[in-house]
Amino acid sequence: MAAPASAGGGPIEAARAAAVKALAKRDAIAAEVILRQAVKAGAPLDALRAQLGEALLRQGERGEARKLLVQGAFTPDSAGLGWRVRGQLELSEGNLGGAAQAFDRALAITPNDADLWTEIASLRFSGGEQAQAVAAADHAVQLDPRNPRALALRGMLIREQYGLVAALPWFEAALRLQPDDPGLLGEYAATLGDIGEYRAMLIVCRKIIDVDPKNPRPLYLQAVLAARAGETDLARAILLRTGTAMRNVPAAILLTGVLEYRAGNVNVAVEQFDRLVRLQPENAQARRLLARALDRMGDARQVVARFDADAQAPDAAPYLLDIVGRSWSRLGQPARAKALLARAAVHGARPPQPLRTDAPLPVLAQRYADAPRFAVNAVPYARALLAAGRKDEAQDVADTLRDANPGASEAWLLSGDVLMMQGRTADALDDYQSAAAIRFTEPVLRRMDAALRALGRRQDANGMTSRYLAQNPSSLAAMKLLAAGWRDGGPADARAALARALEARGQGTFIR
Numbered sequence: 445m446a447a448p449a450s451a452g453g454g455p456i457e458a459a460r461a462a463a464v465k466a467l468a469k470r471d472a473i474a475a476e477v478i479l480r481q482a483v484k485a486g487a488p489l490d491a492l493r494a495q496l497g498e499a500l501l502r503q504g505e506r507g508e509a510r511k512l513l514v515q516g517a518f519t520p521d522s523a524g525l526g527w528r529v530r531g532q533l534e535l536s537e538g539n540l541g542g543a544a545q546a547f548d549r550a551l552a553i554t555p556n557d558a559d560l561w562t563e564i565a566s567l568r569f570s571g572g573e574q575a576q577a578v579a580a581a582d583h584a585v586q587l588d589p590r591n592p593r594a595l596a597l598r599g600m601l602i603r604e605q606y607g608l609v610a611a612l613p614w615f616e617a618a619l620r621l622q623p624d625d626p627g628l629l630g631e632y633a634a635t636l637g638d639i640g641e642y643r644a645m646l647i648v649c650r651k652i653i654d655v656d657p658k659n660p661r662p663l664y665l666q667a668v669l670a671a672r673a674g675e676t677d678l679a680r681a682i683l684l685r686t687g688t689a690m691r692n693v694p695a696a697i698l699l700t701g702v703l704e705y706r707a708g709n710v711n712v713a714v715e716q717f718d719r720l721v722r723l724q725p726e727n728a729q730a731r732r733l734l735a736r737a738l739d740r741m742g743d744a745r746q747v748v749a750r751f752d753a754d755a756q757a758p759d760a761a762p763y764l765l766d767i768v769g770r771s772w773s774r775l776g777q778p779a780r781a782k783a784l785l786a787r788a789a790v791h792g793a794r795p796p797q798p799l800r801t802d803a804p805l806p807v808l809a810q811r812y813a814d815a816p817r818f819a820v821n822a823v824p825y826a827r828a829l830l831a832a833g834r835k836d837e838a839q840d841v842a843d844t845l846r847d848a849n850p851g852a853s854e855a856w857l858l859s860g861d862v863l864m865m866q867g868r869t870a871d872a873l874d875d876y877q878s879a880a881a882i883r884f885t886e887p888v889l890r891r892m893d894a895a896l897r898a899l900g901r902r903q904d905a906n907g908m909t910s911r912y913l914a915q916n917p918s919s920l921a922a923m924k925l926l927a928a929g930w931r932d933g934g935p936a937d938a939r940a941a942l943a944r945a946l947e948a949r950g951q952g953t954f955i956r
Contacts, residue, residue, distance in 0.1 A: 612639075619632060680703045893925045
């Protein structure tokens with residue numbers, strides 16, 4: 445945080461400078477004490493309101509911060525900081541519109557504040573404007589190439605845009621400037637772990653523990669590492685040490701469920717996967733794991749009650765078809781079981797199909813009419829239109845969303861998906877490439893791979909997936925796609941290395 449210029453000099457300037465030093469040391473309580481003492485000694489509250497609000501926000505005291513920030517005014521020299529902190533508060537509570545208004549006020553006062561542009565980038569990313577977020581983060585770095593927060597955010601966006609390996613230099617540059625920042629260290633450690641640099645990840649985790657002993661993230665990362673190594677008991681013991689700090693974090697819920705499943709505590713695993721599915725209903729991995737756990741528990745009735753509709757979808761995975769089919773067999777429904785098991789035995793590419801929606805078409809149409817430019821309304825409506833065979837209308841919905849949100853990768857994906865459903869594969873590939881230029885994630889990779897192969901461009905698909913895997917070495921999706929692409933031949937050494945990597949992840953049969 446840059447201290448605002450003094451409004452009155454003397455005690456005000458001294459209090460501001462001391463608060464800046466305290467916040468730089470991550471001691472927001474000390475900063476609050478310094479500022480309140482200055483006010484008690486006679487300093488005008490308005491002159492210190494912005495910094496005091498920031499100190500409270502850093503402590504997680506959002507309610508107190510809000511009271512302080514809205515109950516009075518800022519002095520002219522602190523208004524830029526004040527409105528930035530107000531925007532950070534709104535962003536932390538999910539009020540994107542309020543955050544945008546506050547940042548606009550700050551921007552009119554301090555247009556060259558790198559910290560402000562970093563917050564604007566975070567706001568844009570939270571709102572799905574990924575391309576605009578990249579532009580804002582770039583501008584923040586240009587304004588202050590030595591701003592650790594700007595460099596770190598650019599690294600996070602690079603990680604989404606180009607891959608894990610490309611992000612490392614940005615985190616390292618930020619850490620050279622702020623080597624003891626737990627947040628920076630956490631992002632760096634997570635990225636190292638995801639590319640398989642486990643020794644380096646552990647070194648960084650130990651440093652986080654040294655500088656922030658109560659931080660649960662290094663323990664979580666170490667638990668993930670132990671789980672990947674097959675050390676289930678060790679992973680459970682480490683995760684237990686995080687207490688309740690990560691109880692509602694989806695990734696931690698998933699890890700807990702997997703570890704309990706491995707340990708034979710299937711009932712507990714079911715509880716965890718069920719919680720995750722309720723939090724994230726469209727999380728396909730969580731749904732598969734819940735089905736698997738229910739199957740292992742022998743609860744055939746719950747399996748069919750919760751997953752028969754998934755199994756009826758034309759693109760249902762063979763694994764799920766097998767689980768639901770066997771469950772119907774246990775319930776004395778051989779005809780239903782036979783149909784699903786027959787489909788499970790059929791391997792190979794499946795044509796694209798629209799995903800199921802959670803409401804009838806008229807309801808989705810009304811939601812869409814109320815706010816057509818929001819993905820939360822447009823995506824399910826487009827799916828329902830596709831399922832009803834109204835492909836031209838679905839394309840109109842997708843085009844409207846894309847044109848309203850050209851910086852959002854997901855908007856381009858929806859447009860490409862509808863084009864694929866219409867058989868316009870080359871046009872779909874163009875949209876997928878636009879999505880990849882903004883945010884190259886596994887869902888984008890899968891779609892581009894399918895489109896390239898449908899166009900007969902097998903070598904292009906293999907080359908693209910190889911490049912993705914080089915940036916994201918732990919991506920199981922990329923490994924499987926490349927293995928499938930190399931079934932008819934490929935570089936012998938690379939193919940053997942890929943087979944070993946898949947074998948280590950329990951996917952050895954995939955490449956045979």
